[in-house]
Amino acid sequence: MQVKVDTPDLNPTLRRLAAMIRNKAVFVKAWANDAAKEAQRNAKAKPGRRWWRDLARSIRMRSASETAAEVSSDQVGANLKQFGGIVRPKNKRALTIPIAPEAKGKTVYSMKRPNRPLFVLPGTRLLGYATPDKGFRALFVLAPKAVQKPDPWFPAPNRLYRLGIDRANYLIKKEQIQWNTQQ
Incomplete structure (x- = not known):
C-alpha cells in the first residue's frame, strides 16, 4: 500500500x-x-x-x-x-472461516488430529469433526468469498x-x- x-x-x-x-x-x-x-x-x-x-x-x-x-x-x-474489500481464496476452492472458539486464529491443518478427522457435514458448508456422542462439532464455514470491513x-x-x-x-x-x- x-x-x-x-x-x-x-x-x-x-x-x-x-x-x-x-x-x-x-x-x-x-x-x-x-x-x-x-x-x-x-x-x-x-x-x-x-x-x-x-x-x-x-x-x-x-x-x-x-x-x-x-x-x-x-x-x-x-x-x-x-x-476493506472482498477476499477470495488463491490456492483452494474455499475460505475456511472459524466459527468455534477453539478454531479462532488456527488453520484447518493445525486442527487435524489422527483420532479426530475433519470432514464436511453433508448438505452444508460446515467443516468439523464427529463428537463421541455421534454429534458434529463445526469448526469452520467454507465460503467462496468473504467481505472484509x-x-x-x-x-x-x-x-x-x-x-x-x-x-x-x-x-x-x-x-x-x-x-x-x-x-
Missing part, C-alpha cells in the same frame, strides 16, 4: 504555512515521517495478533521531494485492512493535515529562532 503526501493538494491553512517554510523538502520529509510514525502507532494499538505488529514494522517513508513524499507498507493485506490504520485525511500543520508550525518557529540569532 502506498499513500502520497502531496503539497499541491493541501488545505488552505496548511498551504499558507508550507509557503512560509524556507526548506520545503525538510518539511515534506518530516511530515511524511510523522504520518508513518502515527500509522505505526495505530497498527500497534490494534488488538490481536502478530499481523498488526508486522504491519507496523513494514510502514516507512519511501521517498520525498519538495512537493511530495510517499509512505508505504509492503505487508500483504495492508490495503484490504485499510479500505475496513479497519483503517493510516491517519485519516483530517489527522494527516493536523500532523502537517503541527510540523509546519514547529519548523517555522525553529526558523524564526535561527533568524533572530543570526547577525
